[in-house]
Amino acid sequence: MTFDPSPFAARRAQLAERMRESGGGVAVIPTAREVLRNGDSEYAYRFGSNFYYLSGFREPEATLLIIADGSQTRSVLFCREKNPEREIWDGFRHGPDGAQARFGFDECWPISELGTRLPDYLADRATVFHCIGADASEDARIVQAIEAVRSRARSGVTPPASVRDLRLLIEEMRLHKQDDELIAMRRAAQISSDAHRRAMRFARPGCFEYQVEAELMHEFLSQGAQAAAYTPIVAAGANACVLHYIENRTQLREGDLLLIDAGCEVDGYAADITRTFPVSGRFSGPQRDLYELVLAAEMAAIDKARPGQAYNAYHDAAVAVLTRGLIDLGLLAGELDTLIETKAYNRFYMHSTGHWLGLDVHDVGRYKIDGGWRPLAENQVLTVEPGLYIRPADDVPEHFWNIGIRIEDDVRVSAGEPEILSHGAPKSIADIEALMRDRH
DSSP states (O other), rough: OEEEEEEEEHHHHHHHHHHHHHHOEEEEOOOOOEEETTEEEEEEEOOOOHHHHHHHHOOSEEEEEEEEEEEEEEEEEEEEOOOOHHHHHHOOOOOHHHHHHHHOSSSSEEEEGGHHHHHHHHHOEEEEEEEEHHHHHHHHHHHHHHHHHHTTTTOOOOOOEEETTHHHHHHHHHHOOOHHHHHHHHHHHHHHHHHEEEEHHHHHTTTTTTHHHOOOOHHHHHHTTTEEOOOEEEEGGGGGSSSTTOOOOBBBTTTOOOEEEEEEEETEOOOOOEEHHHHHHHOHHHHHHHHHHHHHHHHHHTTSSSSTTTHOOOHHHHHHHHHHHHHHHTOOOSSSHHHHTGGGGGTTTOOOOOOOOOSSSOEEEEEEEEEEEOOOOOTTTTEEEEEEOOOTTTTTTTGGGTTTEBBBEEOOOSSOEEEEETTTTTOOHHHHHHHHTTTT
C-alpha cells in the first residue's frame, strides 16, 4: 500500500501550534530502543508510539525534532545511515536522504550526529519539550545538550530556560482519533474478531489453552497483522478468575467456560477484545445466568459511550446492572444504593469497565480534568469490558464456583450510536452456541 505522509505532517504541524501556545521551542522525540532478549538475540522491535504518531517512521535508532519558531515549523529526523553490509544482515534502511524524500521531513541527518547537532537546534529556543522521566539516558542527553549551549554564553547564545513534559501536549492529540487511525483500528478489530470466531470453532474438551492461543495467532498473522497487541489470555475454568492469567497451559474440560482476551496490532494500532464461551458448546444454567448479566451490563455501558457523557458514566451503568443482578442471584444481599456506595460488588467485579485504546493498548490521555471526570468526545476510542469472577466461598452457591466471565468490545464515540469496532465477534448466547454447533 502506498505510504501517505500527509497525516503525520498534519500532526507535526498541530503539535507545533500547541508548542507555540506554550511559548514555542523544540520538541525532542526519540523512538523506542531495541532490547536484548538473551545473548545476542533481541525482542521483536516495536517503534515508540509518540514517535510513530508524528513520523510514520518504523526503523529503530531514530529521533525526531519539531521546531516551533515564531510562525515557522520545521521537522528534523535523525536516523541510521545506509549501510549495505548491515542491510544484508538486518534488512533495508531508508537512510537520511531516503527518509526525507519518503516521509516529508524538512531535514534529515545521521543518528550518529545527534549529539553534536542537538545543541545547535536548542540554541536561542525558549523551551525544550521532552517526555521527562521516560528514559534516563534521554533525560541525560537533553541536559548535556542544554549545558553545551550554556557553554557558548559568551558568544551571545542563550540556552532554553525551561524543559516541559511533552506528554501534556501530545496525549490530548492522540486521544482524538483521525481517519487514518480509525481505518487501522477497524482493521485490527475485524482481524481480532475473526480470530475469536476461529477460537470458538476450534476449542473443545481435551485440547489445551496454548493450542487455542496458536489458532488466534494464526488468524492474526495470516490476515496481515504485525503481532498480537498484548500477550493473549486464554483461561479455562477457574483460570478465568485470574484477571491477568497468561500461562495458557491448562487442558480444557467438559463443562468449562473459556475466557479469551486477545487482540492484534495493525500499523501500530491495537484491538482489545474479550469473549467467554462454553467449551462444550452450550452454557449450563448458572453459566447462562451470569453470562446474561455481564452482557446486559456491557450493553448498558456501551449506551453511555456518547459525546458529552462523563467518562465514568459507562462504568457506573455497568456497576448498577451487575449489582442488581448479583442481588437477584443471591450473591449479594442488601439495598442496591448501599451496595453500590460501599462497593460490595468489588468481591466479584474488581476492575474498571474500560480504558482508552489506540497506539497503546492502555492508551494515553487523561481520564479526569481539573478533578472531575472528563466528558467523552467524538472519535475517542475506548474499551467496554465488565465482568464477574466467582471464586469458591462458604457463602457462595457451589454451582457458581470458579466461573469467570468478561465481555469486552472496542467502541468509538460517535455523533450517533456508539460504533462497536469489534462487532464481528459473536457475544449473544444464541450466536455463540450456533457458531459452536458448526464446529468440525
